[in-house]
Amino acid sequence: MNRAALLLLADGRFPAGGHAHSGGAEAAVRAGRITDAASLEAFCRGRLHTAGLVAASLAAAAALGAEPGELDAAADARTPSPALRDTARRLGRQLLRAGRTTWPGGQLDALATVFPRGLHQPVVLGAVARAAGLGPEDAAYCAAYESVGGPATATVRLLSLDPFDATGVLARLAPDTDRVAGRAVRAAREALTDGVDALPAASAPLLEISAEAHAARGGRLFAS
Amino acid sequence: MHLHRHHDGLGGSGAAAHRPDGTRRALRLGLGGPVGSGKTATVAALCRQLRPELSLAVVTNDIYTREDAEFLLREAVLPPERITAVETGACPHTAIRDDISANLEAVEELEERSGPLDLILIESGGDNLTATFSRGLVDAQIFVIDVAGGDDIPRKGGPGVTTADLLVVNKTDLAPHVGADLARMAADAKAQRAELPVVLQSLRGEAGVAEVAAWVRERLAAWQA
Amino acid sequence: MAGLNTRPHRGTAGVRAHARIAARPDGRGGTALPVLAGDGPLALRRTRGTGDEARVTVVGAMSGPLGGDRFLLEAEVAEGARLRVGSAAATLALPGQGGEPARYETRLRVGAGGALRWEPEPLISVRGSDLRVHTRADVAAGGRLLLREELVLGRHGEPPGTLASRLTLRVAGRLLLDQDLACGPGAPGGWDGPAVLGGHRTVGQVLLVAPEFASRPPEPRLLGDTAALVPLDGPAALITAVAQDALTLRRLLSEATAAAEEAMAAATGAAAEAPGAAGAATGAADGPAGTTRADARPAGSTAR
Numbered sequence: 001m002n003r004a005a006l007l008l009l010a011d012g013r014f015p016a017g018g019h020a021h022s023g024g025a026e027a028a029v030r031a032g033r034i035t036d037a038a039s040l041e042a043f044c045r046g047r048l049h050t051a052g053l054v055a056a057s058l059a060a061a062a063a064l065g066a067e068p069g070e071l072d073a074a075a076d077a078r079t080p081s082p083a084l085r086d087t088a089r090r091l092g093r094q095l096l097r098a099g100r101t102t103w104p105g106g107q108l109d110a111l112a113t114v115f116p117r118g119l120h121q122p123v124v125l126g127a128v129a130r131a132a133g134l135g136p137e138d139a140a141y142c143a144a145y146e147s148v149g150g151p152a153t154a155t156v157r158l159l160s161l162d163p164f165d166a167t168g169v170l171a172r173l174a175p176d177t178d179r180v181a182g183r184a185v186r187a188a189r190e191a192l193t194d195g196v197d198a199l200p201a202a203s204a205p206l207l208e209i210s211a212e213a214h215a216a217r218g219g220r221l222f223a224s
Numbered sequence: 225m226h227l228h229r230h231h232d233g234l235g236g237s238g239a240a241a242h243r244p245d246g247t248r249r250a251l252r253l254g255l256g257g258p259v260g261s262g263k264t265a266t267v268a269a270l271c272r273q274l275r276p277e278l279s280l281a282v283v284t285n286d287i288y289t290r291e292d293a294e295f296l297l298r299e300a301v302l303p304p305e306r307i308t309a310v311e312t313g314a315c316p317h318t319a320i321r322d323d324i325s326a327n328l329e330a331v332e333e334l335e336e337r338s339g340p341l342d343l344i345l346i347e348s349g350g351d352n353l354t355a356t357f358s359r360g361l362v363d364a365q366i367f368v369i370d371v372a373g374g375d376d377i378p379r380k381g382g383p384g385v386t387t388a389d390l391l392v393v394n395k396t397d398l399a400p401h402v403g404a405d406l407a408r409m410a411a412d413a414k415a416q417r418a419e420l421p422v423v424l425q426s427l428r429g430e431a432g433v434a435e436v437a438a439w440v441r442e443r444l445a446a447w448q449a
Numbered sequence: 450m451a452g453l454n455t456r457p458h459r460g461t462a463g464v465r466a467h468a469r470i471a472a473r474p475d476g477r478g479g480t481a482l483p484v485l486a487g488d489g490p491l492a493l494r495r496t497r498g499t500g501d502e503a504r505v506t507v508v509g510a511m512s513g514p515l516g517g518d519r520f521l522l523e524a525e526v527a528e529g530a531r532l533r534v535g536s537a538a539a540t541l542a543l544p545g546q547g548g549e550p551a552r553y554e555t556r557l558r559v560g561a562g563g564a565l566r567w568e569p570e571p572l573i574s575v576r577g578s579d580l581r582v583h584t585r586a587d588v589a590a591g592g593r594l595l596l597r598e599e600l601v602l603g604r605h606g607e608p609p610g611t612l613a614s615r616l617t618l619r620v621a622g623r624l625l626l627d628q629d630l631a632c633g634p635g636a637p638g639g640w641d642g643p644a645v646l647g648g649h650r651t652v653g654q655v656l657l658v659a660p661e662f663a664s665r666p667p668e669p670r671l672l673g674d675t676a677a678l679v680p681l682d683g684p685a686a687l688i689t690a691v692a693q694d695a696l697t698l699r700r701l702l703s704e705a706t707a708a709a710e711e712a713m714a715a716a717t718g719a720a721a722e723a724p725g726a727a728g729a730a731t732g733a734a735d736g737p738a739g740t741t742r743a744d745a746r747p748a749g750s751t752a753r
Contacts, residue, residue: 011544013322019325043642044644045638046643050644076682078628080625080689082682154314157313157314176637197627200629201627201629202630205689209671209674209676209677209691210674221311223326
């Protein structure tokens with residue numbers, strides 16, 4: 001148990017570039033699909049059980065020491081939108097930079113050398129968690145929480161939503177976040193013996209479609 | 225000198241002063257200041273002035289994605305591959321101060337694509353008087369205010385006005401029209417900044433950006449020495 | 450070939466059915482079907498093909514699958530063969546008695562220079578049903594595939610059953626796509642919300658594998674704000690669309706497919722002009738699988 005390191009890694013202020021991304025919330029706001037706290041909650045719940053679950057399982061598998069290249073390929077296959085693949089690698093590079101400086105060590109340095117293009121962010125998240133002395137549960141929780149924390153914060157800025165409403169949404173999602181993290185860790189352990197196909201592949205059609213729309217649009221506030 | 229405030233060689237940090245091959249990396253200058261004070265115009269003028277003698281590139285931090293980058297492209301001050309826009313998620317000061325990772329990546333991509341570079345100008349999104357650049361991102365910073373924003377800005381101070389390595393009071397040609405007292409602005413700035421330099425400029429005037437360009441050359445010479 | 454009336458007795462474990470199709474060149478420029486074995490509710494019929502392409506229709510799918518059923522449908526297209534498979538009508542996922550989910554698995558294999566068009570009519574998730582679908586496609590380097598999947602959540606005005614559909618694609622042994630969509634009352638929360646289906650009642654995908662996409666992937670393309678064509682990280686592209694009804698969904702998928710086939714033709718042309726390019730080397734000159742007849746059937750048709 002290394003609870004302080006978990007708090008540091010899960011902190012939205014951890015400088016790994018996440019603040020410039022809305023996790024699809026800006027596109028959903030523009031499309032009129034998020035208009036208030038209730039629709040934000042529905043959005044976040046759906047994202048948590050799809051992209052969040054996939055990210056959490058990748059992170060847990062990486063924290064368990066699964067081969068990062070295989071996890072990255074599994075992440076590509078679970079991310080048909082090229083805009084989202086680019087975003088995931090960009091955020092992965094930024095997190096690796098922050099992780100290497102925060103928890104210096106040979107493992108993360110090697111990751112940067114072997115994968116100069118970068119790896120999907122959840123894969124890096126798992127590796128950074130490992131370097132910080134954290135376990136697969138911690139990594140899964142970070143990924144699952146991040147999958148809804150980002151969109152909630154972004155929506156506060158996009159809609160001038162009451163920040164207390166946004167944190168209320170996150171609190172109501174806590175039981176689901178627990179379930180997702182638990183499921184992710186079980187799948188990650190399975191993947192260690194059965195290969196990456198055992199990882200969840202939950203998909204969200206509108207997240208994928210709107211990510212392309214967002215990438216093609218000028219005048220946006222968030223990069224994704 | 226303020227040049228050696230940066231810390232050297234920390235793993236993945238962007239502040240390391242040398243490239244992996246041991247040569248000195250490009251000098252990184254930040255340009256900050258309130259909306260409309262003339263940051264982008266100053267960057268454009270600097271590019272025109274310095275591009276014959278230096279290999280340079282620009283990173284913009286727009287609030288709405290690519291506006292400033294597109295202005296620079298339209299003005300054709302640099303080829304497109306030397307201008308990168310960083311998206312800031314509605315928080316331009318976060319991207320230059322609290323979480324500099326996207327900017328560091330942009331800087332490294334520019335070096336990779338167009339390097340070796342002598343100078344990289346990093347322009348912040350128009351923000352408030354408290355926004356300053358992280359020392360992990362830039363080696364020195366210029367804060368740009370203008371006379372139309374109110375001649376009491378130097379007196380009010382704030383981290384940008386008081387600590388920037390260079391303070392530029394822009395659009396001096398407008399002073400008579402907006403009733404700004406240039407002498408008072410200069411005196412207040414001097415009082416706030418002690419030894420740190422101040423330049424009063426009008427990009428429409430004959431001298432244009434020459435004085436700021438001279439300051440940049442000086443910094444660069446010290447950096448490369 | 451087994452027809453509907455030969456449907457085996459239903460035990461508590463449900464019906465197990467395994468149907469197989471194998472296609473190979475007949476040596477006279479056409480495609481032979483040495484294996485065409487329907488089973489129980491999965492009845493297969495060879496229907497009139499065109500040119501060198503053999504055509505098979507899955508009939509009788511109206512009767513299932515019910516809860517507890519396990520269907521397996523396999524098709525293998527050998528090197529150089531061309532096969533097109535459709536269905537006579539929409540497939541209905543129906544509730545069973547034991548409350549167990551039904552499983553419907555499809556395994557598709559395409560050899561080098563082979564081409565498969567897999568275009569069944571929609572799958573309709575009926576209220577109270579619970580169906581897990583898994584479609585696995587394995588395409589060899591130089592093989593072609595067009596795979597369409599359309600899911601309709603509930604009959605008209607009816608809430609849907611529980612439906613999970615996983616689609617996995619490997620090209621030359623490499624995993625390119627793995628997606629699992631879950632919806633209905635048994636799915637995790639948020640499936641109907643703004644991140645996943647946003648209240649739309651139909652969702653569909655068209656997966657295209659074409660050798661010329663290796664060197665010239667199609668540009669990402671949007672059709673309105675509910676459909677997109679994207680290049681995968683390999684010689685394949687994916688179209689995803691959501692819509693309020695099956696007709697609109699079919700129209701969106703057809704439009705996007707036409708755009709993808711245009712990109713394919715352009716890449717083929719470019720490859721032909723540049724000998725040695727990936728497309729030319731893998732026989733792209735034959736043209737994409739069944740390009741001209743892509744949308745000959747009226748949208749939403751379920752006629753026999």
